[in-house]
Amino acid sequence: MAMDCPALDGEPLVEAREGLARLCVPDPKRYLRPDGVYEPAWAPVFYNPRMAFNRDVAVVFLRAWAKLRGVDEPVVVEPLAGSGVRAVRYALEAGAGRVYAVDIDPVAVRLAEINIEVNKVADRVYLAQGDANAFLHTLRSKKARVHLVDLDPFGSPAPFIEASLAALRGRGVLAATATDTAPLTGTHPAALRRRYDVVPGRSFLEKEQAVRILAGYIIRRAASREYGAKVLLAYYADYYVRVYVELVPGARRADKSLESLAYLAFCPKCGIAWYASKPWRPGGCPRCGSQPQLIGPVYAGPLCDEKLVDEMIRVASEASWLSNQARTLELLRQLREECGLVNPHYRVDKVASVLKVNMPSPRLVVEELRRLGYRATLTHFDKRGVRSDAPPDVIYNVVWRLSPSNAG
Numbered sequence: 409m410a411m412d413c414p415a416l417d418g419e420p421l422v423e424a425r426e427g428l429a430r431l432c433v434p435d436p437k438r439y440l441r442p443d444g445v446y447e448p449a450w451a452p453v454f455y456n457p458r459m460a461f462n463r464d465v466a467v468v469f470l471r472a473w474a475k476l477r478g479v480d481e482p483v484v485v486e487p488l489a490g491s492g493v494r495a496v497r498y499a500l501e502a503g504a505g506r507v508y509a510v511d512i513d514p515v516a517v518r519l520a521e522i523n524i525e526v527n528k529v530a531d532r533v534y535l536a537q538g539d540a541n542a543f544l545h546t547l548r549s550k551k552a553r554v555h556l557v558d559l560d561p562f563g564s565p566a567p568f569i570e571a572s573l574a575a576l577r578g579r580g581v582l583a584a585t586a587t588d589t590a591p592l593t594g595t596h597p598a599a600l601r602r603r604y605d606v607v608p609g610r611s612f613l614e615k616e617q618a619v620r621i622l623a624g625y626i627i628r629r630a631a632s633r634e635y636g637a638k639v640l641l642a643y644y645a646d647y648y649v650r651v652y653v654e655l656v657p658g659a660r661r662a663d664k665s666l667e668s669l670a671y672l673a674f675c676p677k678c679g680i681a682w683y684a685s686k687p688w689r690p691g692g693c694p695r696c697g698s699q700p701q702l703i704g705p706v707y708a709g710p711l712c713d714e715k716l717v718d719e720m721i722r723v724a725s726e727a728s729w730l731s732n733q734a735r736t737l738e739l740l741r742q743l744r745e746e747c748g749l750v751n752p753h754y755r756v757d758k759v760a761s762v763l764k765v766n767m768p769s770p771r772l773v774v775e776e777l778r779r780l781g782y783r784a785t786l787t788h789f790d791k792r793g794v795r796s797d798a799p800p801d802v803i804y805n806v807v808w809r810l811s812p813s814n815a816g
């Protein structure tokens with residue numbers, strides 16, 4: 409049955425559905441760019457239907473994580489809540505016992521209130537208007553138990569990470585979305601250095617570099633509070649980075665987590681990247697011997713936890729209500745393949761161009777590497793990429809042999 413949405417400050421609202429939630433949101437038709445595409449940032453409250461996928465993965469994550477950790481009715485904080493859609497979905501779909509939803513904008517809070525009401529989750533979703541960091545620090549001072557903080561800001565989550573870690577008090581999960589991909593991919597090096605405190609650069613692995621910079625930044629901030637931090641899931645989709653990092657208190661654990669950091673070293677001439685643990689002695693390019701360029705520190709460990717992803721796949725395959733069930737499963741299955749392979753991926757097109765041959769199909773390269781006894785998979789970061797534990801000379805050899813230029 410169609411729902412009657414009230415007006416919000418004279419602004420007509422329309423119905424939208426996402427997961428199990430029914431929502432009232434600003435009418436997208438009123439905020440179209442000249443090219444006819446909806447621009448959510450122009451609406452009085454931010455609601456982006458394209459982020460439904462991000463939220464699908466988030467509810468699947470929480471269900472799987474809570475199951476594996478034996479947590480009943482987890483407590484979630486969403487300190488940048490916008491329309492309230494994410495908070496409502498955590499309550500409706502992920503079994504959250506309590507969700508704190510906060511936004512600084514009073515209009516957003518009024519819309520979130522409508523959506524909480526419509527979905528009958530007012531007993532579980534607590535709404536507040538105010539500054540995210542102030543709210544998170546209040547939770548810390550009250551010693552409230554928090555299992556998950558989900559940061560979904562405009563742009564960078566960096567300004568909210570300290571307070572999120574404070575609220576979590578070294579236990580639970582910090583999930584963060586970053587849409588400031590121009591800095592993270594190295595297009596704006598000054599902003600990259602400023603926000604994430606790294607030696608900036610632009611490699612040919614833009615999306616992987618972006619994910620690893622954000623994960624590394626969270627690990628370093630957590631370590632400064634003597635929390636160990638483990639990356640449970642980290643990926644790139646559409647135009648954003650998303651990471652889920654689990655915290656455990658303890659100085660030793662923090663030291664151990666810091667061991668998962670390194671510098672991303674790359675040779676633009678040969679199209680090869682590797683990790684350098686000692687930036688002052690990064691080693692030469694394994695192919696041409698020249699000095700590499702460096703970015704970092706970055707997280708140099710696995711992009712996911714295999715047990716968690718297996719459980720997420722199980723949860724997602726039963727969750728037919730998800731807005732993007734097929735895409736969620738596709739991402740999780742691909743990440744599952746990539747979990748154990750920590751080396752930066754190879755760009756088959758770059759290697760082929762250095763060899764001055766046409767690019768072979770990355771799928772064929774993967775098959776050949778496996779036949780030779782190496783671990784190999786495609787990567788969700790790039791259709792032209794291959795992730796493998798094979799050394800560069802093997803990759804070069806395989807690309808050369810499989811190139812259509814050398815067929816016959």
Ligand SMILES: C[S@@+](CC[C@H](N)C(=O)[O-])C[C@H]1O[C@@H](n2cnc3c(N)ncnc32)[C@H](O)[C@@H]1O
Pocket residue numbers: 454455456459463487488489490491492493494510511512513516538539540541560561562
């Ligand atoms: C990208 S939107 C959130 C979208 C929402 N999480 C979702 O899944 O649809 C970012 C929100 O953060 C709010 N915001 C910005 N700065 C804030 C701050 N310092 N404290 C609390 N909320 C803030 C904005 O008003 C906006 O509603």
